[in-house]
Amino acid sequence: DVQLVEFGGGLVQPGGSLRLSCATSGFDFNDSWMHWVRQAPGMGLVWISRIISDGSSSNYADAVKGRFTISRDNVKKTVYLQMTSLRVEDTAVYYCARGPSYHGSWMDHWGQGILVTVSS
Amino acid sequence: DIQMTQSPSSLSASVGDRVTITCRASRSILSHLNWYQHKVGRAPKLLMFAASSLQDGVPSRFSGSGSGTDFTLTITGLQPEDFATYYCQESYTTSQTFGPGTKLEIK
Numbered sequence: 001d002v003q004l005v006e007f008g009g010g011l012v013q014p015g016g017s018l019r020l021s022c023a024t025s026g027f028d029f030n031d032s033w034m035h036w037v038r039q040a041p042g043m044g045l046v047w048i049s050r051i052i053s054d055g056s057s058s059n060y061a062d063a064v065k066g067r068f069t070i071s072r073d074n075v076k077k078t079v080y081l082q083m084t085s086l087r088v089e090d091t092a093v094y095y096c097a098r099g100p101s102y103h104g105s106w107m108d109h110w111g112q113g114i115l116v117t118v119s120s
Numbered sequence: 121d122i123q124m125t126q127s128p129s130s131l132s133a134s135v136g137d138r139v140t141i142t143c144r145a146s147r148s149i150l151s152h153l154n155w156y157q158h159k160v161g162r163a164p165k166l167l168m169f170a171a172s173s174l175q176d177g178v179p180s181r182f183s184g185s186g187s188g189t190d191f192t193l194t195i196t197g198l199q200p201e202d203f204a205t206y207y208c209q210e211s212y213t214t215s216q217t218f219g220p221g222t223k224l225e226i227k
Contacts (some may be wrong), residue, residue, distance in 0.1 A: 104152045112163050
């Protein structure tokens with residue numbers, strides 16, 4: 001079975017940092033693009049970052065560019081999201097998702113999500 | 121950046137009904153349009169990819185169409201488990217923008 005499980009969420013103060021991890025199994029991680037998507041309370045889904053199969057290229061939404069960094073470990077089959085300079089508006093459930101490894105592809109498997117709360 | 125809009129933003133329907141949700145892109149995204157179903161507290165679920173391809177395991181009552189800027193998701197014969205929020209998403213650009221969602225509620 002395909003599994004994606006997020007770790008590392010919690011409560012952090014504004015300006016603080018947090019690293020999310022997404023451990024995966026059940027699919028060819030080395031041949032997958034990995035994404036992070038978030039959903040703020042009462043709001044819709046928002047894509048925030050993507051990293052290609054070999055980790056050589058990544059993209060970010062404007063709202064997190066320069067503050068968040070996506071990375072991956074293809075041996076551990078894990079994708080990470082390092083979040084710095086966190087703001088109250090970063091409060092959300094964060095989902096990792098997997099997609100096929102080509103331009104124009106979709107997100108066909110998702111984790112259950114993990115809550116990040118940014119508050120003083 | 122591409123802007124994605126959806127209509128309606130919410131919809132009330134009954135079991136057995138046929139419903140259509142529309143998604144519009146601010147410029148052509150060819151057929152790089154995907155649909156997801158999301159229930160509260162659950163992982164989002166891919167329904168359709170590349171505008172009209174049904175994801176494995178998704179019931180055939182779901183169908184998608186469109187290309188360029190205008191797309192539709194149709195559910196023929198609503199089932200109780202279909203009441204959820206539906207999102208379109210463009211995968212033409214690196215921004216991977218989602219639409220604002222359509223909440224489908226029981227009438």
